[in-house]
Amino acid sequence: MARDIQITFDCADPAALAAFWAEALGYRVQEPPAGFESWEQALEAMGVPPERRNDASALVDPEGVAPRLFFQRVPERKQAKNRVHLDVRAAPGLEGEARMAALEAAAERLVSHGATRLERHEPAPPLGAGHIVLADPEGNEFCLD
Template identity: 50%
Template sequence: MAIAYQVTFDCADPAKLSEFWAATLGFQLDSPPPGFASWPDFLKSMNVPEENWNDASAIVDPDGVGSRIYFQKVPEGKVVKNRLHLDLRVSGPRGTSGEKNREKIYQEVARLQGLGATKFHEHNEMGEFWIIMQDPEGNEFCLT
């Protein structure tokens, strides 16, 4: 039996980064617990000081298929390359025309730059093309 998992990002601004990744992946912000109309209502009920309301955030696949992604505030900034990163296949299935794939990848680069991402580096190796991107906090991910 497969083990369920969630991916966790350490970050400086969980609200901002979760909004970026929700828009990137087509996810939505996680709903507050049952019985609460909003996260602020829930956090108030738990006596969480308002200055700590942006200590965490999470996004979920609206179809319930993908894993939950959690964002937690940490005091230190990112200083080295990620040891783990996401590859986002936006070009379609393998075997699709190479030029069509590039076009789809470049379209996604433009969309994500509009959301705050940065294009970092292009790769074309052994017949595969991908672009390394960085999210608004500098975390690397690839568009394939």
């Protein structure tokens, strides 16, 4: 039986990290509850104090197909390499230099939005198509492949 999943990020600044991943994946911030024009308005009505209004944020796939991403504030910083990471499919169907050029363009765009470039892995046929490893603004590693 298939399950519906969400991917959760522990982070220091949910709104900022959600904005980065929205840019990286083409996602959008989840709409506020029915009857509210904004999250600020909804949180005010729920009695959430201003200092707690960035405790969480969520992104959804505009097509409604891919998993929801949830960002929650935690007090501790990232300590070590991720054991699970996202692969952002930035060059589907491309091979060789065309693939790496598309990955480089995607990497450059994400670096301009706060990512850090970590390393480039060259194509190594027959199984290695090449990829670029980045970190999001809070240091979570992910790959452009």
